[in-house]
Amino acid sequence: MTTAPLRLPGGSVVSARASARRRWEAQRSFDELGRPLRDLTFCVVDLETTGGSAGAGSMITEIGAVKVRGGEPLGEFQTLVNPHTQIPPFIAVLTGITNSMVSTAPPIESVLPSFLEFAAGSVLVAHNAPFDVGFLQWFAARQGIPWPRFEVLDTAKIARRVITRDDAPNCKLSSLARVFHASTTPNHRALSDARATVDVLHGLMERLGGLGVHTIEELSTFSAKVSTAQRRKRYLAEGLPHAPGVYLFRDEQSRVLYVGTSRDLRTRVRSYFTASETRSRIGEMVAIAESVTGIECATPLEAEVRELRLIAEHKPNYNRRSRFPEKVHYLKLTREPWPRLSLVRRVTDDDADYIGPFASKRSAEKCLAALHETFPLRQCSQRIARHPTGSACVLAEMGRCLSPCDGSVDETTYAAVVRQLRDNLLQRPDDVVELITRRMALLAEGERFEEAGVHRDRLSAFIRAVSRTQRLTALTRIPHLVAARREDDPLTGSGRGTHWEVHVVRHGRLAAAGVIPPAGDAHQYVAELVASGETVRGGPGPVPAATAEETERILRWLEAPGLRLVDVDGEWTCPVGGATRHLALHDAVHQSRLDLVPFDERRDLPVAARPAR
Structure with missing residues (x-):
């Protein structure tokens, strides 16, 4: 089928083996490490508010912020804010901020631009950042101020990855301030809490440094679930470029363990040694990996294609998808005196019509059932002579087969049904769609929802298969x-x-x-x-x-x-009335089923209020 390899303009292969570790330890370039935390400017911010939700009408009453770099303070920002509304008594008791204190303070319309100017060029830091940053973003949007593209760190989130119950009973700011001996005690006033958060941030960074986390890129993907031994293998990514391509993890015998693709080879491979990896098999793979080979590609699409081909070639144990592209199924409309639908494993040059490929036999069988439900073609596999003399089968007695076996149908009538079926496969699937949709509706009206669901799944398998075939063939x-x-x-x-x-x-x-x-x-x-x-x-x-x-x-x-x-x-065309026009509905139904969550399961809800400090 092919006579020349796929051309790789500027393509190259880079192998980073265990011997690279010494070089990595001897000299780690800025490009390799990313942006060191010690070189970044952080703006640690804290807000006091009248309630827990800006969208529900809560207002900001105070903003406090501290700018630091390399452990040294660069400046502070503090101001009360007139909320133009009454501060609830329980909030006043908690923060110590009263209505009289804010009556002469500037409004948020004046304060917010000043704060954004103070924080410009910094990494925003807050304890429970979704609350503080969420308020700031909401008021910026209300004022029509474009929100700067801040990077945001949440000390509460970082602490949950680092602090154990032996260190503190929880990750409240007050508890962490005691753990790291903060010079300022948090007291629900914005500047004091921001100062305490600075000390917590520095304490967390000191611990992270001991775990091999030195850059903001590593911090953004850090998880304590990654073992120390796993982190020590970061040197395997040393020789990989910041470019799109494919990477191959290999064991000590150079056998391919895993193949992946990325728009940035070095960054992606390094993440395996610093990021939270919920897939246990991948953690196991990284533990036994001894080298990583990178294949730089000209484009991300070429990288995706190379990944598929390499997975099919090497069949790595730690890749789950795409390992066996040859294990597929097709539906075949045979070419013989009395054609039938057949489930086959490969396509041959026999002038027959094929639908597929199907990734699983189960989906192929669902599609086959949808077609047999609509068109009463024979389902037997034996050869039938042009002038049959056999007897009718059970399906014929049930009216689900035209019964060419006993001569109940002539060739012309049978051929007309075959042409109609073929038209549904190659041009317009309307007959199948309309018939099964009517049956689903009738079953639903009779509250026979389980049976209706069977027909729904059959129709979905049919639509997806025919759409795929039409698009691929085009x-x-x-x-x-x-x-x-x-x-x-x-x-x-x-x-x-x-x-x-x-x-x-x-x-x-x-x-x-x-x-x-x-x-x-x-x-x-x-x-x-x-x-x-x-x-x-x-x-x-x-x-x-x-x-x-x-x-x-x-x-x-x-x-x-x-x-x-x-x-x-040639011409690149698909049928105007083809199956693809039905996909949107079936995709929406499929997605809605995935999104259903039982009431007794935990749901992720937006932050509604600041947790206790």
């Missing part, structure tokens, strides 16, 4: 397609900025990928990319030259906004 029948799209480089400091990504697709398979050089001749570059692309020959079936997953990844890129078709050999 692309795989095109011998050659070249497309480009303008992209903004998400990687800070890469120097590439906005660029044009170009992909060459042949019969649904990625044949070449590249990025047009900023000062290069675009036409010449595309011509050279096309000339060096992989040779791909078409074949039978909906996915002849690549796995369905690869072609679907390509389709998502091709269907995204801003795409420009450079060259197309």
